[in-house]
Amino acid sequence: MAVTSKGEATRAAIFQAALDLFRVHGYEATTMRAIADRAGVSLGSSYHYYPSKEHLILELYSHLHVLHREACAPVLAREHSLAGRLRGVLRAIVMTCEPFHEVAGSLFSTVADPRSPLNPFGAESTAMRNQVIGLYAEVVRDSDARLAADVAAELPRLLWLYQMGVLYFWIMDGSPGRLQTLELIDETADLIVRLVSLANLPMLRQPRRRALALVRAIAGEPPDN
Amino acid sequence: MAVTSKGEATRAAIFQAALDLFRVHGYEATTMRAIADRAGVSLGSSYHYYPSKEHLILELYSHLHVLHREACAPVLAREHSLAGRLRGVLRAIVMTCEPFHEVAGSLFSTVADPRSPLNPFGAESTAMRNQVIGLYAEVVRDSDARLAADVAAELPRLLWLYQMGVLYFWIMDGSPGRLQTLELIDETADLIVRLVSLANLPMLRQPRRRALALVRAIAGEPPDN
């Protein structure tokens, strides 16, 4: 779509204009005509670089993922408790996405559609999914928590799912300063760590085995990293 | 919106036309003009009865909810174990919605948007939400499971959330006969009952309290039924 450096510059200008307008007016109130105007190009040109308005969100999506990894790095280097690492990573994602809170709803509903190539569960986003799961594998691996091997094996995938739940909660969260989301993160991160470390209790052993078997059966080894 | 019986008939015709077209072409590919045409009314009339295209989905929802309640009745009358009742209700919802499986994806992504008036967590769907939560209250109340009072109080709401998770899984499920979803239901229903009945263990008491407090803090008493 953008082959020459001139094309690349135009593409960047369109994305930047969209970003600015999204921030100020939100996603829906921002028209493609306004984006084109601000970028100094014609309406048609915008569609030369981005096949649809939603594709501008997609660009934002990968943009945010990079920022998130950067935001995570310090806390992952510093913190060693599993709960602390989890909290840190989740807080980081909320902070990173905060400027786009209003846009996030549209992003989510776009991506939630099973037919969307960007659906987090779909085949086409395996790479991105594995990156995020890999992040949580790192969260688990370098923590000082002592976990059973079978739990440790499936935990990253489950934490990835957990992150998606938290993000959806955040999208819906209208509380000032997004305090509800922060409370949710603090409480659930703690709860998860507590439950995971209790998983060795004799009484929990059988449910744990079946639960993990279910996760394996569904998420399957085939598309594994 | 529909005061006279004639109005009621028109409203029904529009809904029926929408249903037919949704089934065949899906939600997005169905235009309001096509619906109006098929119903034999003008475009404007459709908007007299349904403020927006999305409101047709809402009607479909309550339509399906009625069918679901009917499909549930036998198993709820017969079955007394909590796990059996849960399984029954969830299988029933999957069966009921099956004719709309292909459409469900676009419906979901439309409804998942926080700005949509149909968002399940939003204010406008409180009535529908409480109906479903009420169904799960019935599932819990008339079962022979012995639950702590605090757990029993929050469980219906949590089961409603669980149902939404299962439904999203079902939407994504492309397996023949939807067998994966059925397996998920069987396993998780069992797992939930097991965990809930273990909630009285001394070691689980404190996490349980905090978890329930969190649910209360977030779902809140204010918009309670």
Place this chain on the structure above:
DNA sequence: CACCTTAGTCGAACACGTTCAAAAACCATT
């Protein structure tokens, strides 16, 4: 330099959801 290919640009036109003011049909009351 002339030519050709391709990337980039443009803006008019289209389709669809939605709005609105006015017409028509309907119904109760006089």
Place this chain on the structure above:
DNA sequence: AATGGTTTTTGAACGTGTTCGACTAAGGTG
């Protein structure tokens, strides 16, 4: 029957995302 108010219906607009065919600019090739 006539009147007045309410419900229902209509179709022409409007705004917006998207498409498309044509034009321009740039760069390589003989």
